[in-house]
Amino acid sequence: MKPYQVKIARSAGNGAPTEVGTFEVVLEERMTVLDALFNIQRTQDDSLSFRCACRVGMCGTCAMYINSVPRLACKTQVSRLNSSTVTIGPLPNLPVIKDLVVSLEPFFEQWKKIKPALHSPTRDSKELACIPATSRYARETPQKRDCITCGICYGACGIKSSSAEYLGPAAINKAFLRLMDPRDTATEERLEVINNERAGVWRCHAQFNCTAACPKNIDLTDTIMRLKRAMLFPSGLKKA
């Protein structure tokens, strides 16, 4: 058991001013930031708002800004932060609803723009649309398919903080998967979005913040750079 000081950004949302609430908690070695938040909510301030669901790093709802890095609260052990002070704020680049709860609406607005659903001519077919295990898509994208839409990359991105229009890493990664998908046919529409000068891949300057922060270890910068290079001969994306 070890004592920690937890500083939490408190806000009523809608642009209301943020105040810092300071709490003292005693935590066991393997307790997470999410455990600390529950501890505070149960024993010190039941008005504290935060979001979580699965508690095992699968749903992505507990993303927040912990000691200046966007992370999943349920996957972040407090002892691993190597600090007796834990500073927690809402995920950057997203509007605050209350305290640590942000609205993911802007994130999903960008997500929608790249047409995330599969566009297949055989959509109504009863047959399973299988992807051959030997295909390039199957070989080169396994990790990139692990996204849990937590919004951490969106919060970590420096370009996103200055540009409302930029799609953000997760949406671009999803577009990349669909562009590589041999079953999908909406290639031209997606390339138009990806190629947009103000919102698409050209805004990325390879800061690698998204790659460093992604809890699923998706190499988002690699995705974006591959897309940029592929724009010279876009038909190559679908090659088996």
Next chain:
Amino acid sequence: MPAYRNVLWWYVQRITGALLVVLLTLHFWVEHFMSKTLMRGDLTYAVILSRISNPVWQAIDIGFLLVALVHGLNGLRNIVLDYSRVGPRVAQAITVALVAVGLVWSWWGIEAFSKL
């Protein structure tokens, strides 16, 4: 499926960046470190004139000017585009202004050789 225009500018920025490394190194080496006359301390206008009258040096200098202008002005445009608080119309006006600056500056630099 056609290649997209933006990708060409992306490649141009990379190629001019690589060229700048070579040209800048050459420039500093020749102009500031390795000139024998400079090292002896008797650098005169005539010495400079004889070098910049050489068509090979003229080609290198004009190439350097154009590469630096394309890279620098395109980089500036990218910085403007990174901040979408600048609306599309303002961004377009800035693009036109940067192209104009590039053209005037190129003409200015190239035209200087005609006065030798």
